[in-house]
Amino acid sequence: MATLLIVHHTPSPHCQALFEAVVSGATAPDIAGVRVERRAALAATASDVLAADAFVLGTPANLGYMSGALKHFFDQVYYPCLDATRGRPFGYYVHGGNDVTGAMRAIETVTTGLGWRSAAEPVTVIGEPGRSDLEACWELGATLAAGVMD
Numbered sequence: 001m002a003t004l005l006i007v008h009h010t011p012s013p014h015c016q017a018l019f020e021a022v023v024s025g026a027t028a029p030d031i032a033g034v035r036v037e038r039r040a041a042l043a044a045t046a047s048d049v050l051a052a053d054a055f056v057l058g059t060p061a062n063l064g065y066m067s068g069a070l071k072h073f074f075d076q077v078y079y080p081c082l083d084a085t086r087g088r089p090f091g092y093y094v095h096g097g098n099d100v101t102g103a104m105r106a107i108e109t110v111t112t113g114l115g116w117r118s119a120a121e122p123v124t125v126i127g128e129p130g131r132s133d134l135e136a137c138w139e140l141g142a143t144l145a146a147g148v149m150d
């Protein structure tokens with residue numbers, strides 16, 4: 001069975017709403033044969049990454065970068081997963097208070113280094129998530145999960 005790994009840092013209710021929408025899309029009834037694993041960024045391991053077929057990353061913007069937690073995740077898995085996970089599809093969402101540009105650039109840089117393949121438009125949300133933001137996160141989860149359906 002294919003595995004979609006969602007690695008997220010979720011420090012607030014707004015981030016939690018985005019995370020739950022991604023999970024809802026990834027586990028939609030139409031999607032069969034996909035195991036959806038969720039890992040807090042501080043708990044995710046290289047083994048989790050090696051065992052996954054696709055990834056969704058979720059983070060708040062912090063100080064013009066991805067969260068320290070997601071950065072820590074990449075620090076842990078980068079070299080153990082380099083080469084072995086090249087070409088695997090990923091997508092991501094970023095929540096911020098005013099400007100998520102630096103966080104997006106950071107995620108693009110590290111995923112380019114890993115050789116992961118972007119399989120969905122990034123979802124960016126500022127402030128309180130609206131219905132369209134939650135729908136975009138739902139689509140993000142559904143797209144990545146549908147892409148690895150058996």
Ligand SMILES: Cc1cc2nc3c(=O)[nH]c(=O)nc-3n(C[C@H](O)[C@H](O)[C@H](O)COP(=O)(O)O)c2cc1C
Nearest residue numbers: 012013014060061062063064095096097098099100
């Ligand atoms: C230390 C710190 C740094 C932050 N830096 C940024 C930033 O660079 N860009 C931004 O858009 N939001 C920034 N924020 C806001 C967070 O992204 C936001 O608090 C987080 O996404 C949770 O959203 P919420 O507080 O609306 O629930 C920062 C928050 C903290 C605590």
